[in-house]
Amino acid sequence: MSDDQLEAVREQEASTMNRLQKLEEAGQAVWLDFIDREFMAAGGLKRLVEEDGLTGVTSNPSIFEKAIGHSSAYDAQLKAEVEADPRTVETIYEALAIKDIQDACDTLKPVYDKHEAKDGYVSIEVSPYLAMETDTTLAAAKRLWAEVDRENLMVKIPGTDPGVPAIHDAIEAGININVTLLFSLDAYKKVLEAYISALEARVAKGEAIDRIASVASFFVSRIDGVMDKKIDALGTEEAKAIRGKIAIANAKIAYQHYLEVSASARWQALAEKGAQPQRLLWASTGTKDKAYSDVLYVETLIGRDTVNTMPPATMDAFRDHGETSNSLVSDVDGAEKVLATAEKLGLDLDGVTAQLVKDGVKSFADAADSLYGAVAGKRGKFLAGKLDTISADLPADLDAKVKDSIEKARSEGWSRKLWAHDASMWTGGDEGKWLGWLPAAEGKQVDIAALQALSVEAKKYKDVVLLGMGGSSLGPEVMGLILGAGSPKLHALDSTDPGQVASVADATDPANTLYIVASKSGSTMEPELLRAYFFARCEQAVGEGKAGARFVAITDPGSKLEKVAKEHGYAHIFLGDPTIGGRYSVLSVFGMVPSAAIGIDVGAFFDVVTLMTNSCGPDAPPAANPGFELGAIMGAAAVAGRDKLTLVPSPTLKPFGSWLEQLIAESTGKQGEGIVPVDLEPLGDPADYGNDRVFVHLHLEGDAMSADHAKLEALKATGQPIVTIVLNKKEDIGQEFVRWEVATAVAGAIIGIDPFDQPDVEDAKIQTRQLIEAYEQSGSLKPETPFFEDGDFAFYAPAKVDGGDAAAILKAHLSTAKAGDYFGFLAYIERNETHEATIEAMRVDVRDSKKIATVAGFGPRFLHSTGQAYKGGPKEGIFLTITREPSQDIAIPGNRASFGTVQLAQARGDMEVLASRGQRVLRVHLKDEKSGPEALARALKAATQA
Numbered sequence: 001m002s003d004d005q006l007e008a009v010r011e012q013e014a015s016t017m018n019r020l021q022k023l024e025e026a027g028q029a030v031w032l033d034f035i036d037r038e039f040m041a042a043g044g045l046k047r048l049v050e051e052d053g054l055t056g057v058t059s060n061p062s063i064f065e066k067a068i069g070h071s072s073a074y075d076a077q078l079k080a081e082v083e084a085d086p087r088t089v090e091t092i093y094e095a096l097a098i099k100d101i102q103d104a105c106d107t108l109k110p111v112y113d114k115h116e117a118k119d120g121y122v123s124i125e126v127s128p129y130l131a132m133e134t135d136t137t138l139a140a141a142k143r144l145w146a147e148v149d150r151e152n153l154m155v156k157i158p159g160t161d162p163g164v165p166a167i168h169d170a171i172e173a174g175i176n177i178n179v180t181l182l183f184s185l186d187a188y189k190k191v192l193e194a195y196i197s198a199l200e201a202r203v204a205k206g207e208a209i210d211r212i213a214s215v216a217s218f219f220v221s222r223i224d225g226v227m228d229k230k231i232d233a234l235g236t237e238e239a240k241a242i243r244g245k246i247a248i249a250n251a252k253i254a255y256q257h258y259l260e261v262s263a264s265a266r267w268q269a270l271a272e273k274g275a276q277p278q279r280l281l282w283a284s285t286g287t288k289d290k291a292y293s294d295v296l297y298v299e300t301l302i303g304r305d306t307v308n309t310m311p312p313a314t315m316d317a318f319r320d321h322g323e324t325s326n327s328l329v330s331d332v333d334g335a336e337k338v339l340a341t342a343e344k345l346g347l348d349l350d351g352v353t354a355q356l357v358k359d360g361v362k363s364f365a366d367a368a369d370s371l372y373g374a375v376a377g378k379r380g381k382f383l384a385g386k387l388d389t390i391s392a393d394l395p396a397d398l399d400a401k402v403k404d405s406i407e408k409a410r411s412e413g414w415s416r417k418l419w420a421h422d423a424s425m426w427t428g429g430d431e432g433k434w435l436g437w438l439p440a441a442e443g444k445q446v447d448i449a450a451l452q453a454l455s456v457e458a459k460k461y462k463d464v465v466l467l468g469m470g471g472s473s474l475g476p477e478v479m480g481l482i483l484g485a486g487s488p489k490l491h492a493l494d495s496t497d498p499g500q501v502a503s504v505a506d507a508t509d510p511a512n513t514l515y516i517v518a519s520k521s522g523s524t525m526e527p528e529l530l531r532a533y534f535f536a537r538c539e540q541a542v543g544e545g546k547a548g549a550r551f552v553a554i555t556d557p558g559s560k561l562e563k564v565a566k567e568h569g570y571a572h573i574f575l576g577d578p579t580i581g582g583r584y585s586v587l588s589v590f591g592m593v594p595s596a597a598i599g600i601d602v603g604a605f606f607d608v609v610t611l612m613t614n615s616c617g618p619d620a621p622p623a624a625n626p627g628f629e630l631g632a633i634m635g636a637a638a639v640a641g642r643d644k645l646t647l648v649p650s651p652t653l654k655p656f657g658s659w660l661e662q663l664i665a666e667s668t669g670k671q672g673e674g675i676v677p678v679d680l681e682p683l684g685d686p687a688d689y690g691n692d693r694v695f696v697h698l699h700l701e702g703d704a705m706s707a708d709h710a711k712l713e714a715l716k717a718t719g720q721p722i723v724t725i726v727l728n729k730k731e732d733i734g735q736e737f738v739r740w741e742v743a744t745a746v747a748g749a750i751i752g753i754d755p756f757d758q759p760d761v762e763d764a765k766i767q768t769r770q771l772i773e774a775y776e777q778s779g780s781l782k783p784e785t786p787f788f789e790d791g792d793f794a795f796y797a798p799a800k801v802d803g804g805d806a807a808a809i810l811k812a813h814l815s816t817a818k819a820g821d822y823f824g825f826l827a828y829i830e831r832n833e834t835h836e837a838t839i840e841a842m843r844v845d846v847r848d849s850k851k852i853a854t855v856a857g858f859g860p861r862f863l864h865s866t867g868q869a870y871k872g873g874p875k876e877g878i879f880l881t882i883t884r885e886p887s888q889d890i891a892i893p894g895n896r897a898s899f900g901t902v903q904l905a906q907a908r909g910d911m912e913v914l915a916s917r918g919q920r921v922l923r924v925h926l927k928d929e930k931s932g933p934e935a936l937a938r939a940l941k942a943a944t945q946a
């Protein structure tokens, strides 16, 4: 064909080209800034490629948020993903996005082939949460590159300062990169330098560079969005003259830099080796200000080797009436003048572009929050029947506060901070060092095979006796009572009460018992004394030197208990994780070893637990994160004065409260702040309660509790806050460990304390140890004198309480109660059903007469649990410490003090510390162990009725 003929063909083609195709003629690629499954399925993308000459697609978190978050087109895949493997929210989202990106890549593949790898790309962005991190961004880029597995993929990385090295390394690794969020010339220069030096690094290693593509995405309209406001504020004619022109001028100058670098010898050397230019891509090209042309940010930015990624509306508009010219290189002087005027007027383009980067990162993170929230919601829906649910009926004022807390947590990225061990969500202290319970909730702290072996081994025993306190006993006790199959039977002994020690000793045959001694610190007094007693007893039964084989230790590495266990030849020593505090240790060896020993299938248990762990993950924004949903209610309610968390469990789940009490009280109750857990207080009528409660109903499907349901409805009707958690089967209780652990950490952050220390428990432990050491020296406890005594009782208090009899004294003590206070029964007596019932009746009498919350604990068990909040928490407590003359006592081998003496010392020590912390205390000593509790209940009834 002659030149004339060729020209004629070109002219003919040009006249049939649509306006978008003419852009390609001018050297600019037309990309689509949009992706959507329905649109692709209906052939929309293919049509644009075939009819408009589209050569690329870009996506970003906002685009996927619109596609996935607001449509049911993804539900079928989402359901299938969840059913196949209910992984984290992020992995599910990525599976959906990757599928779209792969489909788009495949649609664009012919374009890519036709352009010999110079065009035909589809972009997917790394998580916007990583925009300020180099290493994780690089890792994410590599992962997406591998998972999408298409050569015409571009991975988008923000051109932030931390992003630049990741961009360099990714390109050097051979990944196509779309650098996003560029606003300033300076940032663009750094990015272009990163591209060139990465290609040079490949050349130096002898690697090919001809099929590596990159674009630098320069955001346009957002600049005018900010600058125009400043111009309007100035209002001068000079200012108005550059309205709507700064963004375009900025882009034109960036293009000049591109041309300059392209002409350099350094670039030419790479070009000779086949390097593709890093094209400038105009992004954010939809017109926001209706006063401007709807194709403003297309018509003005047309030039060779550039890309314009357009939202569908802009593309339609350009197809309809867009004009093509060589605009990008025209009137560059004018562009410089515009920028000079902007500078003269003090419009601070540098400051604005720096802020736009921050805003851009934030707005993509906000979009991701919304997107991940939508995915989390659907994941939860598709896990119905497997995942415990939560719902809340809150009064309007509390509801608003909870929403504020959720929004604060979202905007500050708390769910990611939690998993990143970032202490800034709490006090900024050492909280980040105490988060080993998170990997434990993924089943990572335990060796399932070792636990299975223990299960097999323990089958030969009839009983398992667990000796430990607080975090080392309460979790396993819940596991045993709710999930234990009955053989071997778990006896969790967390008391120095001689009656209780005797009950466990009498119920178990040492020859047929496996003993587990559990102590994280390995130096807690009670398990040390109990170990001494039961080891001697076991030796007596099975023969000297043979007891060790029936003992197992659970402790943190290097503890005194580990040493003793080795010396005594224990059958096993399971080591804990020192970055997990006791109350958070149930999903570590501390909870799982005893569980395995009583035959619970720990592997299956974790299959259930991890559903919740993943639901509470870093990628589940607070509003769709079950732990945060609950924690926000707990924290916001406590700050608003509703600091008595009242648990209303289904009958089967009743044991759960003992574990929960410790978690909540010990974590939040300090520095005069915190939440007081109220467990095992029977439900009353609306009139029995003040405004200081939140009720949490833990419901197990199928458990009968209609009376409680009716009462909860009545409470709801009077505006009391009711949270309802529903379990489908009792095996799902493991999910509640995770939910409440996260919730408590979150509540601590809202209250503003360190949820992982326990200063007052430590004090009490030290105090008790000192009392016992003094006893070991002197053979007696410090003498004490009651301020009143009769045939049944002796009363002790820091200051005499007026009253001629027990009822009058109790009445005087109760008379200090005011709204918002709580009354605590601290009973240093055997924990058995009779005593539990007596105390429960006394609680109801106090609550109904004084309209205050009541709590109860058996000593010394509660000292390692709720004791922290009673001492360190809100100064709202009125306590009645109950001690008694033991009818039988038990000697402890190697100690002068008996169990009875130890228990009394503990009660006295506890009362002293409570009084020293400003709580109101009274101690009643029951002279007759058998009749004493009932006599006390009668006196109390008289006191509350008088």
Ligand SMILES: O=C(CO)[C@@H](O)[C@H](O)[C@H](O)[C@H](O)COP(=O)(O)O
Residues within 6 Å of the ligand: 033, 058, 059, 060, 123, 156, 178, 179, 180, 181, 217, 221, 222, 281, 283, 284, 285, 286, 309
């Ligand atoms: O891929 C890119 C840039 O590479 C684009 O998707 C880019 O993110 C978008 O154009 C912008 O986010 C759209 O910005 P805007 O129109 O909302 O201001």
Ligand SMILES: O=C[C@H](O)COP(=O)(O)O
Residues within 6 Å of the ligand: 468, 469, 470, 471, 472, 518, 519, 520, 521, 522, 523, 524, 527, 582, 583, 761, 864
């Ligand atoms: O919850 C913790 C208890 O105070 C027991 O501590 P421990 O496991 O170090 O013996």
